[in-house]
Amino acid sequence: MNSRNSISFSWLTSIGLISLLAFMEPAAAASDDSFEHAERLYDTYCTQCHGVNRDGxxxxxxxxxxxxxxxxxxxxxxxxxxxxIIDVIKKGGLAANKSVLMPAWGGVFSDEEVNQLAAYLRHVCKCGSDQ
Structure with a gap:
């Protein structure tokens, strides 16, 4: 590649990278969101019943x-x-004498994910981190 082609190629690569970065979320925003994984789990497994607004x-x-x-x-x-909260996520509604319709997710989620979901629920309700 001659120097002119090399300059054009590197300029186009830079423009492409800048364009790509313009459409991506800032990395800092993504890394600051400690509930990102739990929110994805909730969106996948819980919204059908609890709703996208988390309001039931x-x-x-x-x-x-x-x-x-x-x-x-x-x-x-x-x-x-x-x-x-952790028991109900793991063992289902019957674990707390609640609805049989709330499934047990202990076989689907790891203990870490269950704890993340419990913390996420505290974040959603704005009702504190530990009880």
Whole structure:
């Protein structure tokens, strides 16, 4: 490659990289979000019942005899100890004498993911980090 082609190639590569970076989220914003993985898990496994607004109004909730918990409710969620939240995620609703419709996710999520989800729920309800 001659020097003129080399300059054109490196200029085009730089423009392409700048264009790509313009469409990406800033790295700092992504790394500051400690709930990113838990939020993806919630979006994948929980929103069907608990809703995209985390308010218990998911698409499946209209067919349920027992309505899913509103995770955005600071008072309701604040009254629940972390140990109970973790048990319900792992073992399902029956672990806390709640709805049989809440499935057990202990075989799907690792203990670390369950703990991340519990912390994420505290973040959603803005009701503290430990009970």
């Amino acid at each position: 109004n998911g698409v499946n909730s209209v067919f349920m005899s027992v309505q899913p918990r509103d995770h955005s409710d600071a008072k309701g969620m604040g009254d629940i100890p972390n140990s109970e």
